[in-house]
Amino acid sequence: MSVIEFRNVSVVFPASRKTPEVTALQSIELALEPSDFVVVIGRSGCGKTTLLNLLAGFMSPTSGSVLMDGSPVEGPGVDRGVVFQKNALMPWLDVFHNVALGLKFQKVPSAQRAQRVRQCLDWVGLAAFADHRVYELSGGMRQRVGIARALAADPKILLMDEPLGALDALTRESVQELILDLWRKSGKLVLFITHSIEEALFMGTKLVVMTPRPGRIHKIYDLDFCHRFLKERDSRAIKSDPAFIAMREEVLEIIHPKQEALS
Numbered sequence: 001m002s003v004i005e006f007r008n009v010s011v012v013f014p015a016s017r018k019t020p021e022v023t024a025l026q027s028i029e030l031a032l033e034p035s036d037f038v039v040v041i042g043r044s045g046c047g048k049t050t051l052l053n054l055l056a057g058f059m060s061p062t063s064g065s066v067l068m069d070g071s072p073v074e075g076p077g078v079d080r081g082v083v084f085q086k087n088a089l090m091p092w093l094d095v096f097h098n099v100a101l102g103l104k105f106q107k108v109p110s111a112q113r114a115q116r117v118r119q120c121l122d123w124v125g126l127a128a129f130a131d132h133r134v135y136e137l138s139g140g141m142r143q144r145v146g147i148a149r150a151l152a153a154d155p156k157i158l159l160m161d162e163p164l165g166a167l168d169a170l171t172r173e174s175v176q177e178l179i180l181d182l183w184r185k186s187g188k189l190v191l192f193i194t195h196s197i198e199e200a201l202f203m204g205t206k207l208v209v210m211t212p213r214p215g216r217i218h219k220i221y222d223l224d225f226c227h228r229f230l231k232e233r234d235s236r237a238i239k240s241d242p243a244f245i246a247m248r249e250e251v252l253e254i255i256h257p258k259q260e261a262l263s
């Protein structure tokens with residue numbers, strides 16, 4: 001059985017005095033398997049964040065159902081960890097206590113909490129920064145704190161909404177590789193949103209390409225570039241491979257068709 005199933009899911013935001021009705025998602029059918037790395041890509045407004053919010057339990061579908069292990073998602077839960085583009089880290093807490101926060105809310109005993117936090121900081125390469133304040137960290141380090149925080153509760157699924165969108169190119173590549181390593185190590189299902197086609201192709205085992213108005217799944221690709229990276233560790237060779245470039249052009253043509261660009 002799939003871990004996650006979207007069954008004929010639609011989301012309609014009703015009209016307000018200032019905005020017309022928006023069909024953010026229409027007739028979404030999607031099944032995700034335990035160790036998938038699912039990347040969702042598509043133009044702004046095609047419903048990527050809405051899809052993630054449904055799975056996170058931040059909202060409910062207008063029609064259809066979102067199932068996790070066969071049961072409807074009915075709200076947020078510790079079985080789903082979320083990483084946003086701008087992580088809401090607490091600036092007055094140090095790195096350790098930012099990562100520990102969720103575990104504290106769950107009343108995990110402090111010795112166990114400390115052990116788990118140190119393990120997660122170690123995984124993201126920040127073991128030496130536990131007592132640093134958030135404002136002392138670079139953007140890439142802050143995102144790594146956000147990832148450690150999401151991992152701390154040992155969720156079954158990691159939901160990542162453009163987590164690397166605000167990083168410079170080099171930092172972005174290094175955090176991409178870190179996330180792939182964590183994914184392999186943890187075996188968790190990851191749902192990852194990005195605007196970068198290159199990032200999507202490099203990271204995903206499954207690429208969901210969406211189109212807007214209304215938000216629909218246009219096509220789902222199975223990919224293997226990330227497995228190749230994890231074996232060969234040469235991201236440049238993969239991204240310049242003719243198969244990678246051809247796939248990049250194919251996906252680009254769906255998201256930004258040439259004809260449309262000329263009109």
Ligand SMILES: Nc1ncnc2c1ncn2[C@@H]1O[C@H](COP(=O)(O)OP(=O)(O)OP(=O)(O)O)[C@@H](O)[C@H]1O
Pocket residue numbers: 013022023024042043044045046047048049050051215
């Ligand atoms: N709370 C809301 N009320 C009304 N409309 C909304 C609301 N949230 C999202 N929308 C609309 O639903 C559509 C899908 O939004 P969503 O944020 O899911 O798209 P997205 O693909 O994540 O966009 P982006 O890439 O810009 O983040 C958009 O047209 C958006 O304006």
